[in-house]
Amino acid sequence: MTLTILAGSRLRERRLGLQLRQADVARAAGISASYLNLIEHDRRRATGDVLVRLAGVLELALDDLAEGHEAALMMDLRAAASGAVMPVEADRLEDFVGRYPGWAALCASLQGRVGRLERVVTTLNDRLSHDPHLSAAVHDLLSAISAVRSTAAILAEDGGLPADWRDRFHQNIHQDAERMTRGAEALVAYLAGSGAEVESASSPQEEVEAWLSSRDWYLSEVEPGGPGPDALAGEVAGLASAAARDLAAVWVLQAVRDAAMVPRARLEAVLATGEDDPLQIAGSLGAEVLAVFRRMATLPGRPEGLVVCDASGTLTFRKPIPVFTPPRFGAACALWPLYAALARPMLPVEALAEMDGPANPRLRLRAYAQTRHVGGFQGIELRSAAMLITPVPQGVASGSVLPIGSTCRVCSRTACPARREPSILVA
Amino acid sequence: MTKGRHVLLVEDEPNIAEAISFLLTRDGCQVTTLADGSEVLATLRRQSVDALILDLMLPGASGLEVLAAIRADAALSRLPVMMLTAKGQPHDRDAAARAGADRFMTKPFANAEMVAEVRDLLGG
Numbered sequence: 001m002t003l004t005i006l007a008g009s010r011l012r013e014r015r016l017g018l019q020l021r022q023a024d025v026a027r028a029a030g031i032s033a034s035y036l037n038l039i040e041h042d043r044r045r046a047t048g049d050v051l052v053r054l055a056g057v058l059e060l061a062l063d064d065l066a067e068g069h070e071a072a073l074m075m076d077l078r079a080a081a082s083g084a085v086m087p088v089e090a091d092r093l094e095d096f097v098g099r100y101p102g103w104a105a106l107c108a109s110l111q112g113r114v115g116r117l118e119r120v121v122t123t124l125n126d127r128l129s130h131d132p133h134l135s136a137a138v139h140d141l142l143s144a145i146s147a148v149r150s151t152a153a154i155l156a157e158d159g160g161l162p163a164d165w166r167d168r169f170h171q172n173i174h175q176d177a178e179r180m181t182r183g184a185e186a187l188v189a190y191l192a193g194s195g196a197e198v199e200s201a202s203s204p205q206e207e208v209e210a211w212l213s214s215r216d217w218y219l220s221e222v223e224p225g226g227p228g229p230d231a232l233a234g235e236v237a238g239l240a241s242a243a244a245r246d247l248a249a250v251w252v253l254q255a256v257r258d259a260a261m262v263p264r265a266r267l268e269a270v271l272a273t274g275e276d277d278p279l280q281i282a283g284s285l286g287a288e289v290l291a292v293f294r295r296m297a298t299l300p301g302r303p304e305g306l307v308v309c310d311a312s313g314t315l316t317f318r319k320p321i322p323v324f325t326p327p328r329f330g331a332a333c334a335l336w337p338l339y340a341a342l343a344r345p346m347l348p349v350e351a352l353a354e355m356d357g358p359a360n361p362r363l364r365l366r367a368y369a370q371t372r373h374v375g376g377f378q379g380i381e382l383r384s385a386a387m388l389i390t391p392v393p394q395g396v397a398s399g400s401v402l403p404i405g406s407t408c409r410v411c412s413r414t415a416c417p418a419r420r421e422p423s424i425l426v427a
Numbered sequence: 428m429t430k431g432r433h434v435l436l437v438e439d440e441p442n443i444a445e446a447i448s449f450l451l452t453r454d455g456c457q458v459t460t461l462a463d464g465s466e467v468l469a470t471l472r473r474q475s476v477d478a479l480i481l482d483l484m485l486p487g488a489s490g491l492e493v494l495a496a497i498r499a500d501a502a503l504s505r506l507p508v509m510m511l512t513a514k515g516q517p518h519d520r521d522a523a524a525r526a527g528a529d530r531f532m533t534k535p536f537a538n539a540e541m542v543a544e545v546r547d548l549l550g551g
Contacts, residue, residue, distance in 0.1 A: 138513075139484065139513045142513035142534055142535065143440045143443065143513050143534065145534075145535050146440075146443055146513065146534035146535035146536065147440060147442035147443045147446060149535040149536075149537075150443065150446035150447070150450070150535070150536070150538055150541075151442065151445075151446045153537070153538045154446060154449060154450065154538065157538070158453075165449065168445070169445075169446075169449075172442040172445060172446075175442065176442055422518075
């Protein structure tokens with residue numbers, strides 16, 4: 001078992017909690033009091049039998065002294081401290097976690113909850129600001145209400161209205177009342193559909209992404225030797241809108257091609273060696289680079305996120321990861337390497353980036369664009385770019401960092417030279 | 428005050444356009460209506476107009492685009508303009524003010540308020 005560097009502090013805290021003297025515990029564990037003193041102050045590491053005996057005397061589970069749990073806890077607390085507005089005793093973090101593991105876990109848990117709530121607020125703000133369906137529905141309803149209000153007031157206030165005008169206004173009110181009914185029903189249906197679950201789908205693309213997300217992004221059926229895409233027909237048919245079903249069918253066909261071009265076993269074997277450069281992998285497998293991007297991001301348990309855009313820059317696919325949530329509506333951050341790659345097909349673009357957010361997580365972003373020529377020399381060029389998003393553990397990467405965000409409306413980088421519009425997060 | 432004054436109303440919702448047109452006509456104005464933003468500049472250059480009521484969201488060209496073009500045109504730049512929109516959010520009002528709107532009215536509006544604002548726009 002790998003011991004946490006804080007095991008000594010934990011032992012000391014436990015002993016004090018039980019109101020036991022150092023000498024008594026040392027005697028019960030069969031070691032000297034001075035040795036226990038060194039252990040308790042993390043100047044010696046207790047191992048083997050000594051640790052088991054100490055844990056036994058102090059009625060501690062050995063798992064409580066294991067590394068991993070605490071490392072994650074400390075990482076969460078460091079993230080919380082980095083976003084704190086008041087000074088935090090960051091140099092006492094290990095002491096805090098060691099002495100007060102319960103309070104430390106509570107702090108980390110609350111920080112996690114804050115992060116989740118912030119993501120919900122961001123999503124809701126994003127929706128209210130940019131959701132074209134909601135905006136159109138509200139606009140339509142307000143227009144109808146406006147027409148009814150104005151027309152009804154004319155009818156009510158003007159007793160001498162000529163009969164032809166009166167009839168026309170009655171007809172207008174009837175039309176607008178019908179429109180208001182339809183608009184209100186559409187709005188209620190929309191809000192009812194999205195009220196229970198903030199992340200619920202509201203566009204065909206989101207429907208497909210929600211379906212893929214529910215499968216952890218992986219379609220095992222399309223692997224060579226598997227039951228094939230027909231086995232997915234039922235799930236695709238179960239999607240709510242016809243447009244989503246069409247998009248899903250296209251994605252499945254592409255997944256079939258990707259699975260044949262980038263065999264899972266070979267890709268996983270290469271990744272296991274530590275090689276994760278999509279260009280190198282594509283070269284060794286003789287595969288398309290974007291197919292490698294898609295396979296890397298959608299094999300089971302992979303940590304990478306992925307965004308794909310077409311020549312207009314519109315995001316056509318989004319696999320978010322906890323530290324990188326692409327916008328659901330509107331244009332994304334112009335600084336993403338995705339767009340640099342889009343302008344220069346076949347040239348790889350890589351950047352270490354820092355995402356706008358409470359903990360400013362760092363990301364390794366690798367982008368690449370491909371072209372396809374439909375109709376040959378006389379035809380049109382179709383361009384597609386993809387960006388693989390890999391989380392970088394804190395403190396691992398150094399050097400020049402590209403500050404990016406999700407989209408201007410929910411980004412707090414006020415001085416960003418690429419800003420298109422003001423942020424709703426900054427007063 | 429408003430008698431015989433020519434108001435160009437650009438509104439793509441026909442029933443709203445009809446109600447405003449009726450109100451202003453009853454108040455003595457001569458009202459021309461358009462439903463497409465792309466036709467506004469040509470109409471202004473062809474006809475003498477005393478005030479413009481411009482919806483923000485229009486087919487063809489948005490109200491803000493039309494207003495920017497008007498303010499950039501030496502012959503039209505001083506035309507009194509009221510922006511009209513169903514979206515009453517502060518940033519819409521700010522955007523209209525920055526683009527050079529003299530007035531801003533949010534739908535739904537009260538008829539008396541509309542008439543009063545247009546009278547004001549026409550100079551009292």
